[in-house]
Amino acid sequence: MGILQSNQTPGSAAELDEFVMLRRQIHAAPEIGGDTPDTSALVADKLQALGYEVHRNVGGHGVVGVLKVGDSPRSIGLRADMDALPMGEKNAFAHASKIPGRMHACGHDGHTAILLAAAAQLAATRQFNGTLNVIFQPDEEGLAGAKAMIDDGLFERFPCDSVYALHNMPGLPVGTCVVQAGPTMASSERVSIRITGKGGHGAMPELSVDPVMALNSLISGIQTIKSRNLSVEDYAVISIGMIQAGTVYNIIPDEACMLLSVRTDTAQTQQKINSRIDALAKGHAESYGVEIDVQFTQLAPALCNSDHESTLLRDSLRPLFADGALLDKMPKKVMGTEDFAYMLQARPGCYFMLGNGTGEFHGCSVHNPHYDFNDALVKIGADCWVKWVQDYLR
Numbered sequence: 001m002g003i004l005q006s007n008q009t010p011g012s013a014a015e016l017d018e019f020v021m022l023r024r025q026i027h028a029a030p031e032i033g034g035d036t037p038d039t040s041a042l043v044a045d046k047l048q049a050l051g052y053e054v055h056r057n058v059g060g061h062g063v064v065g066v067l068k069v070g071d072s073p074r075s076i077g078l079r080a081d082m083d084a085l086p087m088g089e090k091n092a093f094a095h096a097s098k099i100p101g102r103m104h105a106c107g108h109d110g111h112t113a114i115l116l117a118a119a120a121q122l123a124a125t126r127q128f129n130g131t132l133n134v135i136f137q138p139d140e141e142g143l144a145g146a147k148a149m150i151d152d153g154l155f156e157r158f159p160c161d162s163v164y165a166l167h168n169m170p171g172l173p174v175g176t177c178v179v180q181a182g183p184t185m186a187s188s189e190r191v192s193i194r195i196t197g198k199g200g201h202g203a204m205p206e207l208s209v210d211p212v213m214a215l216n217s218l219i220s221g222i223q224t225i226k227s228r229n230l231s232v233e234d235y236a237v238i239s240i241g242m243i244q245a246g247t248v249y250n251i252i253p254d255e256a257c258m259l260l261s262v263r264t265d266t267a268q269t270q271q272k273i274n275s276r277i278d279a280l281a282k283g284h285a286e287s288y289g290v291e292i293d294v295q296f297t298q299l300a301p302a303l304c305n306s307d308h309e310s311t312l313l314r315d316s317l318r319p320l321f322a323d324g325a326l327l328d329k330m331p332k333k334v335m336g337t338e339d340f341a342y343m344l345q346a347r348p349g350c351y352f353m354l355g356n357g358t359g360e361f362h363g364c365s366v367h368n369p370h371y372d373f374n375d376a377l378v379k380i381g382a383d384c385w386v387k388w389v390q391d392y393l394r
Contacts, residue, residue: 016117016382020375022046023113024095027373030084030102030109034139034148036061039082039112043136046116050123052134055157059149063136064158065119069393070129076392077133077160077347078385079340080115081108081140090369106366107168107356110373112136114166114381121386130393133158143188143300146339155346162309163349164388165340166381170363172355174376177317177384178327179352181310183265185303186237188337191260191277192295193218197288202250211256212245214288219243221280222260229276236273237263237335263335265302303341306348313350316391317384354381 022042031039040061048054052065061082089096089103097103119134135154139145169178195215200208219240226236238260245256260277264270274296285292318326330353340351354377356362362374 015120016379019113019117019120019378019382022116023109023373023375023378026082026109026112027104028095028098030097030099030104031082031138032084032086032102033142034060034083034145036082036138040136040138043082043112043116047119047134050120052119052123058154058157059145059152061138062145062149062152062154064154065134065136066158067119067123067132067134068130069126069132072130072393074130074393075133075159075161076130076389077135077158077163077343077349078115078118078389079135079137079163079165079343080111081137081145081165082112083108083138083141083145085141085367087367088369091372093372103369104373105368105371106141107371107373108140110168110375110377111166111381113378115385117378117382118385118389121382122389128390128393131159132389132393133160135163140339143337143339146342150342150346160347162306162392163343163347164309164313165343165351166384167338167351167353168356168366168373168377169353170356170365170371171358172331172353173325174355174357174362174374175322175380176325176327176355177321177352178330179310179314179317179350180327180329181305181307181350183235183302183304184330184334184351185338185341186235186263186265186335187267187270187302187341188299189262189270189274190297190299191262191274192297193258193260193281194293195256196291196293197252197254197256199254200252202252205252208252209289210252211290212253214284214290214292215243215245215256215258217288218280218284218292219258221284222277225273225276230269230272234269234272235265235333235335236269237261238273263337265333265335266304267302270302300337300339301341301345303338303344303351305344305350309348310350312392313352313388316388320380320383320387354384
């Protein structure tokens, strides 16, 4: 894409159609994890054509475009994710994935198109004073891309007074926006538990120390944490996703293992859960005469929007939405995880939602083989970014 033609205005139908087609182009050729060379190159080339100072390979295949207008020292960062999911697509439309086992099933193709459309409008109009940093991140689904860019000096190389991101939300009507202050998305933690006993013949259990019995009791204990150790205000989901023990029916194994997923919306609740898991493990080790090793791996922290920045953003976007369509709270709690939380730990800011639509098609959940991003959001989202940058860097 080139600079806007003389017969086009920023945000015109012709211009937006071009970004819709770009979205579908990205959808048809999905790249996963941190391996997004083609998508990153496409983004970088577009930004360069628009007149941005382009920085490639930030934290891997991350791309940052910088546009300075005027003399203000103020700066802002807008982030979009670029990666797809390792799953097959079951849609039959023309822009469906051409690569088996890969699919843009979360709308990152749309988020990328939205930010590029906004970048084009902001470059054409230049109605702000300060520095705009547009950040295109790989590997959000692996919860590693944001941290990789930060570790590569993202905010030192491209200073941002505050940073923002958006996500589509199936099930919410198109034209609905949610800007929620405070805890908004859950943390994600993997807990690995290994129980070591003493194996033996199934016919002589008295000569063994059975780790399976300890595992069975520990599972029951872990399931009581939510109901007996947390208050009703503490949001948490604890799921046991993997259990492994033994090889055949008549041998008591030496070891039994399980993996847990723990999701919470605050660090305080997460610490409560971890402390209780640790205490249960120690108690079971003593009671059953086994050794229990517990490893906690933080995949992403809870995402918490800054109160001040969320209020300013909501006030800025209000004229773009009908009465009652700009919400300050999600209709129901969302316990999904978003690694933009790492950026919000480093800088104040806000992560907000745009309704992707309702019904069987655009209301289809993300991470579903029938999902598709609603192209109507290209204009809605770009309008949000343009309005916010112009207000923030007034």
